[in-house]
Amino acid sequence: MSKDSEVLIRAEHVSKKFCRSLRRSLWYGVQDMATALNPWHQGPGRDGSTRELRNDEFWAVRDVSFEVKRGECLGLIGHNGAGKSTLLKMLNSLNRPDEGRITMRGRVGALIELGAGFKPILTGRENIYNQAALLGFSKRETDAKLDAIIDFSELEDFLDMPMQNYSSGMKVKLGFAVSSQMEPDVLLIDEVLAVGDLGFRFKCLNKIADLLNNCAVVFVSHSMPQVMRVATDIMVLEGGRIGYHGSDVSKGLHTYFNLFDEGGLKVTGSGEVTVTSVRAASGTESCYSTGAINAEHGCRLRFEIEMRAEPHIKDAVIQVLLWNHEMLPVLDIVDRGCHGFKFSPGDGRTEVAVEIDNLPLNAGRYQASIIVTHPGLERVYCQMDHAVSVTVSTGSPASGAGCVSLGHWRHVHSNLSLATRETLTRREADGQKISQDDLCIFDEICPGDVAIDCGANVGIVTELMAQRGAQVHSFEPDPAAFEVLRQKFAGCENVHLHNQAVSNRSGTMRLYYREEHAIDPVKFSVGSTLHSGKSDVNLATYADVEVVSLSDFLQQFDRIRILKLDIEGAECDVLDDLIEKGGFGKIDLTLVETHEEWIPETIPRLETIKRKLVNRDINNVYLNWI
Template identity: 55%
Template sequence: MSDDVLIRAEHVSKRFCRSLKRSLWYGVQGVLHSLNPLSAGQQEADLVRPVTDDELRKDEFWSLRDVCFEVRRGECLGLIGHNGAGKSTLLKVLNGLIRPDRGRITMRGRIGAMIELGAGFNPILTGRENIFNQAAMLGFTNDEVRRKFDAIVDFSEIEHAIDMPLQNYSSGMKIRLGFSVFAQLEPDVLLIDEVLAVGDVGFRMKSLNKMSELMNRCAVIFVTHTMPQVFRVCSEVMLLSHGRVKYQGRDIASGVAKYFDEFGGGEQTVTGSGEAVVKGLTATAGETTGGLFQSLEIPFGSELTVELQLQLTGGYRNGRVQLLFWNAELLPVMDVMGSELMGFPFQVQPDGRVTLQAVLPSLLLNAGKYTVSVIVLSSDLKVLCRHDKTLSVTIVAACASGASMILPAQWSVRNSP
């Protein structure tokens, strides 16, 4: 293993069984076979029949299948995927809690793992005592912990409760204490599994900043469902789907886009009074054109033209319209209004129809996948129609960040006299 490679997984696979009874029986079979292996010339008995690498018995499934990767000192691998994809199983295999059925794991240095809330803590002991226990499991001496103790408590911001039994701590306080131990004692390998999602916003930001600092000295594997965190701290991303690696690479934006593709586009929803209907939509960017409920892939900064055909009923002769862009996490990132803040005003023809066109000279959304909602209001701001997911837009950019938009600016050097 190269000197700077601290984590290496080679063709790692792990099978589980959906039935508890069968799982226990398969376990007994495995133990009996390991204690009494049959020679090649003997006939195998069903009781101790071994299982080949690729064989699945009844009710078994692959939680991990042929997973390979390396993490070097100074790198952070982000593990993403839907619930049940195998992320937590992989961390438990890396931490030695679960033995893989095939493949090889190589770890170097001291390992710190935050895999489950409160894991490694004794609820009867105080926070102070748990700090020493946790550090001892990491291989640190009491003298090393004493030198770092004040820094651990200061980072956790729970000095008022440090001599209180851990069973009286809230979930957030346990996370603060656990992460503070790892952050200040600086293990060579740090495994984190979604536990930071429990803490408050302030501590999450503080922890992410500390993770960025730790990356200079250790190898980090970070499991999260929050994609901005992936952009912020990860140098590489791996997407797991049903135990298999679906994407792996340093192009974070591509990995995140494939992550959201796992969940599909969903159904279009229409709300409002129903007195307006989106009859048609055409979106054009250069030579690329897409229609209602279709997908459009365009380069960052392209001019986008959206043409709408609306039908108003109920005697409405005028109204207002706006376009709302949503990111893949279903957060609104851009509102297209017009000359007024409450939408572009328009008048309809005698039959209630109208065709509108919006031109966005430069679409500055960051790389990623977005959906567009069309919102039609009356002149007194009653919602006549809100039609979600009328269009899907994928922005392709040479580089990406965790921000929603990338705005150009005219920079200059202004040296003081």
Template identity: 50%
Template sequence: MNNKTNIPKDTESKNEVLVRVQGLSKKFCKDFKTSLWYGVKDLANGMLGRGYETGLRPKEFWAVKDVSFELRRGECLGLIGHNGAGKSTLLKLLNGLIYPDGGQIDITGRVGALIELGAGFNPILSGRENIYNNGAVLGFSRQEIDDRLEDIIAFAELEEFIDMPVQHYSSGMKVRLGFAVAAQMEPDVLIIDEVLAVGDLGFVLKCFKRIDTILPKTAIVFVSHSMPMVSRICNEVILLEDGKVRFQGTEVAKGIDLYYTRFSNNETNVVFNDGTIELESVFIEGERNENSEIASVNWNSDLKINFKFKLKRKVKSFPFFKVIIFDKEQRPVGVLTENDENFDFTLDNDIIRFSVFHQNLQLSKGVYSINILVSEGKIRAPLLRQNDIAKFQIIHELDIWPPFLLSAKFISR
């Protein structure tokens, strides 16, 4: 079994390879007792010089399988993928918290890591004492930490609380302290895992400004579910799926688009149905690739959704249909105006067909889902509420946080 090797720092060359990963693999067992038994067997085999079993045994699975990449000074690698894809496992392998079952990791210089909220902090020690502990772990002398101490405290905005035990810190305070230590110490390799999602927007923007400052001198491995963040700082991306590399390259936008298409699971969720009406089909017009049924719609183009419903029993008045748009984090971002009571539906053998049309759609890049609400009468008595009936993807070159990218013109004055 090959494990992590730290190579002494010897050069400040811009093109210096700081992280080299070759054929990295890690497997886990789904059953705790079986895992203990395998551990005993592996330990015995190691003591007897027989080596470890490299293949999968019953109840085992690959959390990371055959991952390879190089990262140079001045580069930022984005690791993206859905929950369970293997991102956190890969980061723990890079940071030496767990050992690989195959492959090799070579890291040059000092490594700073923010892989879990509060990781590396002693909860009973104060923030100040934890700064000295973390700095020592990174390999800095007490004098070097002293020189950076005030900058770290100021960056973390914890002047009033720096001598309070960390166990009493909020999650946002822990993030600020952890990032301040890692960034102000300027390690050769900085590993960041999702923790910036906990901080407030002002601190996140300050973190990005700091990353811009230190990036020419370091190499960064950045994990996030926020694609605007990935697009903002990464010049290379790896998309993991079930522990394997699905996409790897410098075309960050292409990797993000592939990440978004993983939301194309069309399982429906009926929240309420009184038996009056039933959704038969829904189809969003747009381009589709062979690997996904999700529709791609260009920004500022038209959105057209075709519906087919079946009436299960007679209604006193014709229903009202309301289309609600949610983003990938299931936050409502818009609703399309419903039909009026005089709309002439196509009705054939209790089958209702109609299309909903919206011009110049200006949602920002990403994946959105459609919910439908069917009601009747002046009080809009609900007949059917069904979530996640279809998804579509907005195509644009920019990744931004807000849900809308509104067209605008600039006029000189």
């Protein structure tokens, strides 16, 4: 099927005009009909219309062109009287355009006016068959769909009641159930979901999302969250003309909101406290009462409020409330305990200030209200609405949410695959390429993340972390291996080397070297004191090294992306310490590496630690047995 054949709705330069005067409208209709029936008339108006506006006429829709393909939903928005319903009626052939052309392909289901097409004296069941027949379905086809329609409408107990006794919400339920369950090629919806209950509205929106696989939808609504949820494209009508048309839904909503005047300053309350001045500031910008300020998501925003109070007012509470375009409160700026800020007016005049360090508001325009109340909330002394306007220029506008927060995300591995330090060393020595599966864990690192490599050896894991832009802290107690690290990462500003061992407490520790350490310090790292019983450890060769408490070291960071920890026995105490002190709460992912052949004593300790992790629901620690 060609791309063009998937276009189910096409409007080409469509215009429609109306007359304000009923008497003139009837006369113009007679004139247009006579012109259309005149076989010798060849000029403008041959189709029964005239291009020029006559007395009392106006364009309800003017020069509108668009296409909607299968699988697309056009959100049609605009203020009352912008031409939305007129356009939908032309799409449904209820009105004919005065200019332009409309092409519709397939079966059309429409919910344009409440109760349209229903016969009030017929029952709900009879109206189902009547509506289905209008859509082109036979009685047999309707019988096959009847149970699904009844189930979706939630009106089984009322189907045999005359529709004149239905509430407006019940009519919407039945109308949408018929139109959607009959699986039309084109579905036209005009604001009818506004009268349905909340649960049914969600049900309808989910159904529209399902229909988009095989249907083209034109959705008219004044509920921007609904439009944001279902629309793939958006069109803003302003005075019958297109103000915006495109796939950037957030830009369309911004255009729509700019059409409205939010109104001027409004002050209510008992008047015992008067807000005399409001100043808002962000960065280098500032404004005073009724003014507007531009701010960025995550910036610092400050309000300075001057007030005058009557002498008997000893204490009061103040807060700042920010509203979105739909007059829904999205941010309440309060004090500790989620209550307003309590202050004493003193001599009757006072000034308070409040500052937000990290503005969570999403992109959009917001109005600030200053609310001053009695400490017990018994009385509102003053409420100043539209005190200032705040326009946030950055954020995540496509979500439609009022606030945006940066979360600490991580990928939870069900089957972790990671090449260990020794495996990587041998592969590099043999000239083998390290597979992406082996390095999958490091792909979660983003530039600026904190990553910690405990037991860095010659820095292979440190290098993988640093290549992804992390701020890496590498611990290696072995002087020879640390020298390799120092040379390898000389001049690398995002790698911080520590010639220390990590433990559950600070101090010093004696480390014994393996025999082969003196021959090839790059091949293996030092062993710990638990190696004293191993034949390949030279007890005459040792070093006293500084030990740092890992739990204490981690306190300086708000978040750690990855912690890699080599376990050779004594370091098991580090894991125990992190569990007991809640250290894993600020670490996104911890990788623990050990080797069964090196230190058999480690195995039972790690099994105990694994049980602790499970019992305390700590699921971001992975044990990698080498």
